[in-house]
């Protein structure tokens with residue numbers, strides 16, 4: 001293996017430390033404690049784990065955590081009523097609704113009901129528009145985490161060729177906007193892209209966010225390129241024993257690490273940065289709500 005490993009777990013710990021410092025200052029100097037409300041509808045096991053982790057890390061950095069767990073059959077009207085209460089609660093600076101939602105709930109309607117100033121996921125249409133036009137926005141946590149790791153590794157990204165594989169509203173599109181904002185030449189590729197291998201081979205930066213296990217092999221990677229693997233896919237692992245599974249990314253780590261200059265692992269790469277950036281966004285939202293200076297290095 002030749003690539004440097006970009007350790008997202010360690011980097012996330014440094015982000016949390018910075019957040020904790022800002023939270024302590026907000027308390028000492030202004031008597032303000034940032035608060036994050038997390039809404040979970042239903043019992044999706046992975047979502048339950050992520051929500052528990054968000055609550056625990058929120059408290060660990062000194063913020064208030066408000067968890068709202070609703071039954072899977074909750075009506076849209078009841079969910080919207082809860083969001084309205086949270087929008088009007090001065091102790092709540094950040095609101096997020098864990099995705100995916102049960103099928104009977106309209107995700108767009110629910111997300112767009114959140115006050116954009118409290119939308120710490122950055123999914124509200126107003127924040128999407130602000131980011132797309134280069135204005136001050138709440139930035140989606142996973143792409144923000146990827147950008148932080150890229151800036152930390154490279155310093156300036158200006159002039160680099162970047163390929164984002166995947167066009168989701170949550171990762172692919174905002175990631176492309178952020179890279180454009182840092183003056184990369186950006187290509188958004190997807191399942192219908194012709195000659196994807198050739199497109200990826202041109203890139204100095206590859207962000208893989210397609211949700212297909214190990215889809216990107218090492219021979220698609222330009223030697224020395226930086227590879228950010230957003231995928232989290234569970235696959236069978238018969239080598240570990242009957243019925244066992246393991247997590248892999250969208251990139252074939254072993255072959256890509258032979259060619260890349262740097263690469264994020266799965267697990268322990270982008271995933272931990274998602275929650276760290278959620279905490280960062282909550283402090284940012286709190287500072288903006290109170291007209292205070294925003295924390296440096298925690299926003300795009």
Ligand SMILES: Nc1nc2c(c(=O)[nH]1)N[C@@H](CN(C=O)c1ccc(C(=O)N[C@@H](CCC(=O)O)C(=O)O)cc1)CN2
Nearest residue numbers: 050096097098099100121141267268269270271272274
């Ligand atoms: N409202 C939101 N919903 C969802 C988001 C989001 O950003 N906002 N993202 C994902 C889930 N997610 C956070 O919510 C998330 C996913 C993965 C990780 C993580 O740390 N993964 C670990 C591996 C965990 C494991 O063992 O399964 C890693 O990659 O190392 C954190 C947060 C969808 N929903």
